[in-house]
Amino acid sequence: MRRRAALVLIAATWLAEAAGAQGLAPxxxxxGFESMGSATQAMQRDDDANPGMLSVRDGEARWGRPEGPAARACADCHGDARLSMRGAAARHPRWDEALGRAVGLSQRIALCRARHQQVPGGAPEGVERLSLSAWVAHASRGLPVRPDPDLRLDAVRERGRRLFERRMGQLDLSCADCHDARWGRRLGGSTIPQGHANGYPLYRLEWQALGSLQRRLRNCMNGVRAQPWPADAPEWVELEAFLQARGEGLPVEAPAVRP
Ligand code: HEC
Ligand code: HEC
Structure with missing residues (x-):
């Protein structure tokens, strides 16, 4: 409760300040790793201490498990994920030809489950998507985030940028008001990070669980009392595509750990 009151107070002060969203120079x-305490950093670095690694191991097991009427495993088509999936997390979202729209990595996995295994794709926070995303994203660990150069994604990224800069919720703040204009400052006991997407899915200590980027962004929208979109709505992919471009070059950290 105290944290909420602090947020409202700070937001009121900020709104009185001159608007200062000017974007981030490369x-x-x-x-976000850099603004964490050293104990949390150490937890992320050490695979034996990083709780997200349990989901990676679960995803590895699911990768090789036959599913659906044809008893097909991800591995039957894609082989060793450590090789075939290296770079996949660094370049998603990508364009899906059949849907005619962009999809993030977790949605891509849901599509493969539905199309190629004939099983339900699953919800963003369902264990199948989370664990398989963690396993696939782990194969890109350390690679720089590299947005897909597909020109059809430019409009998607642009819509994401507009969402990022749009004021929302009862507090009438945009993502940019916090993550471009005020990163590094304190807010209700946390340091405002730049808001990059290079660690997802990640283990959040506050959740005591691994969670998706959608879940993280929902938390931020709830924080300004804005109504989050439904699961897998196009707006999430638009924001994700913009965040990837905005964080180009940062290393993929999945599964990261955050406070
Ligand atoms: C029958 C073969 C088949 C199976 C089984 C399959 N996939 Fe796929 N996968 C594909 C094809 C084909 C593509 C290319 C995009 C498309 O057509 O959907 C693809 C694309 C992908 C991509 C995008 C890779 C990139 O670099 O952009 C990921 C990630 C992926 N699959 C994950 C999975 C996972 C996880 C599973 C198991 C749950 C799985 N796939 C099961 C055939 C398969
Ligand atoms: C009122 C300020 C505020 C607003 C507005 C806000 N955020 Fe955040 N955001 C935060 C804070 C504070 C954290 C870190 C929370 C923590 O660690 O406890 C955070 C965390 C994040 C993270 C996680 C970064 C990482 O390293 O894992 C992402 C991504 C993010 N925000 C994106 C967004 C997006 C996109 C929007 C707009 C839809 C938004 N935020 C709106 C304050 C804000």
Whole structure:
């Protein structure tokens, strides 16, 4: 409760300040990792201490498990994920020809389940999508985020940028008001990070669980009392595509750990 009251107070002060959303220069880019305490950083770095690694191991097991009427495993088509999936997390969202729209990595996995295994794709926070995303994203660990150059994604990223800059919720703040204009400042006991998407899915100590980027963004929208969109709505992919471009070059950290 105290944290909420602090948020409202701070938001009121900010709104009185001159608007200062000016974007992030590439040389200013900092992963959320850098603003964490050293104990949380150590937990992320050490695979034996990083609780997200349990989901990676679960995803590895699911990768090789036959599913659906044809008893097909992801591995039957894609082989060793450590090789075939290296880079996949760094370049998603990508364009899906059949749907005629962009999809993020977790949605791509749901599509493969539905199309190629004939099983339900699953919800963003369902264990199948979370664990398989963690396993697939882990194969890109350390690679720089590299947005897909497909020109059809430009309009998607642009819509994401507009969402990022649009004021929302009862507090009437945009993502940019916090993550471009005020990163590094304190807010109700946390340091405002730049808001990059290079660690997802990640283990959040506050959740005591692994969660998706959609879940993280829902938390931020709830924080300004805005109504989040339904699961897998196009707006999530638009924001994700913009965040990937905005964080280009940062290392993929999945599964990261955050406070
Ligand atoms: C019958 C073969 C088949 C199976 C089984 C299959 N996939 Fe796929 N997968 C594909 C094809 C084909 C593509 C290319 C995009 C498309 O057509 O959907 C693809 C694309 C992908 C991509 C995007 C890779 C990139 O670099 O952009 C990911 C990630 C993926 N699959 C994950 C999975 C996972 C996880 C499973 C198991 C749940 C799975 N796939 C099961 C055939 C398969
Ligand atoms: C009122 C300020 C505020 C607003 C507005 C806000 N956020 Fe955040 N955001 C935060 C704070 C604070 C954290 C870190 C929370 C923590 O660690 O406890 C955060 C965390 C994040 C993260 C996680 C970064 C990481 O390293 O994992 C992402 C991504 C993010 N925000 C994106 C967004 C997007 C997109 C929007 C708009 C829909 C938004 N935020 C709106 C304050 C804000």
């Amino acid at each position: 040389e200013q880019r900092r992963s």
